[in-house]
Amino acid sequence: MKHKKKTTNTWAPPHCPNPSCLHHNNIEETWPFKKIGYFRRLQTPTRIQRFTCKTCKRSFSTQTFSSTYWQKHPDLDVSILMKTVGCMANRQIARDLKVSPETIDRHLSRxxxxxxxxxxxxxQDLPPTPEVVVDGFESFEYSQYFPIHHHVAVDKETDFFLYFTDSELRRKGRMTDAQKRRRQDLELKLGRPDPKAIEKDMRELLEVVLNGTETATVFSDDHRAYPRSMRTLETKISHRITPGSQHRDKNNSLWVVNLLDLLIRHSSANHKRETIAWSKRRQSSAERLVILLVWRNYMKRRREKGRRSPTPAMELGLLGRPLEIKELFTERIFRGHCELPPRWSDYYDKIIETRALPRNRKHELSYGY
Ligand SMILES: [Zn+2]
Structure with a gap:
């Protein structure tokens, strides 16, 4: 028996949740499944409908399509997100919500x-941006001996935070003799970061953001690696350089990216100056940053004081009004339905390794997402 994809009075699964089933990327109106009863749970709704795919025999339920699939505390995500962009550190959030710090870590990654x-x-449907501002946001992972950059790209016209990558760097700058010796010891034991990391990772950022467009203007500071990143790209780039020493006010052509840097420091406990809540892994730093990206683009208005001020996503015509936090979690998005850029795919699988750590935990769940 074939079922209609959507019926008027009952919910029907839009596709098979099994990524290796031929009905996973189903775009037809109908696909073969059958109802196989219910299970009960403590959370509301208490009665959950189960189904089976007639092709791959995978059984699933309405919950499989929910963003809270497999979660013991489905109500936590909204609070965790707001507390994260409100500059609370993981342990503070855990104390506030009366759950363990591990629960917060797990929820944050998800x-x-x-x-x-x-x-x-x-x-997916956004045309490439003609004027992009890029920068390297400085922070560190594990300890100050392991500095990192998050390379960020912002649309010059709308403040829209487009994408980011990261690089691990060698500790530089003023150091005491003892610090120099410590750096040498660590480098002998753990190896050194790739000296071309900034060039490569900035290139990867631009490749995704410019997406094969013919011409574009890129604004940046005078970092020596940036021109090398742009040289081999498909897009013909007009590179406008503003020296990093120039006063950083609204008239500076890097204003939108400077504003983002300020917002990241202001809203993220792990990037505050002199913090004790720095990220132990740049993997987790990237996870917090993508949460900030979604909040910044889709929920937060551009001007803090303007009640009618649009969000960057509204300026780009992606949404008609600011996204409500609950709307972000209305449905599960399937990995197989999205083509993530290479670096984000690595973040998704949690495979960015921190060299100072002997063991880096990866995301290897086959059912949870
Ligand atoms: Zn199936």
């Missing part, structure tokens, strides 16, 4: 994965 898919889906 919210980040959902945010990656959400942003990627929103970007």
């Amino acid at each position: 919210i980040a994965r959902h945010c990656m898919l959400f942003h990627n889906r929103m970007m």
